[in-house]
Amino acid sequence: xxxxxxxxxxxxxxxxxxxLVDKGGFIQIMQKMLEKxxxxxxxxxxxxxxxxxxxxxxxxxxxxxxxxxxKLL
Numbered sequence: 001x002x003x004x005x006x007x008x009x010x011x012x013x014x015x016x017x018x019x020l021v022d023k024g025g026f027i028q029i030m031q032k033m034l035e036k037x038x039x040x041x042x043x044x045x046x047x048x049x050x051x052x053x054x055x056x057x058x059x060x061x062x063x064x065x066x067x068x069x070x071k072l073l
Contacts, residue, residue: 007033007045011052018056027053027061034068043071 007030014021021027027050034046050062064072 003033003037003039003042004045007042007049011049011056014053014056021053031061034062035065037071040071047072 010021010026010030013026030046030050034043034050037043037046047062054061
């Protein structure tokens with residue numbers, strides 16, 4: 001529950017102070033979590049949050065590999 005909530009907060013923080021998210025390396029942490037996370041609820045929220053951040057930054061931040069796709073399915 002804590003990881004799920006934290007992941008959902010990152011795009012909201014980015015809207016207010018983008019520099020904090022960039023300097024803190026939160027996007028990189030989320031990208032690493034996407035590869036290693038085992039909880040499906042956290043995985044789903046990671047995808048949503050990274051997608052929102054991709055739209056805000058106008059940059060592709062998420063690459064779905066076969067392993068990540070298998071976890072999502």
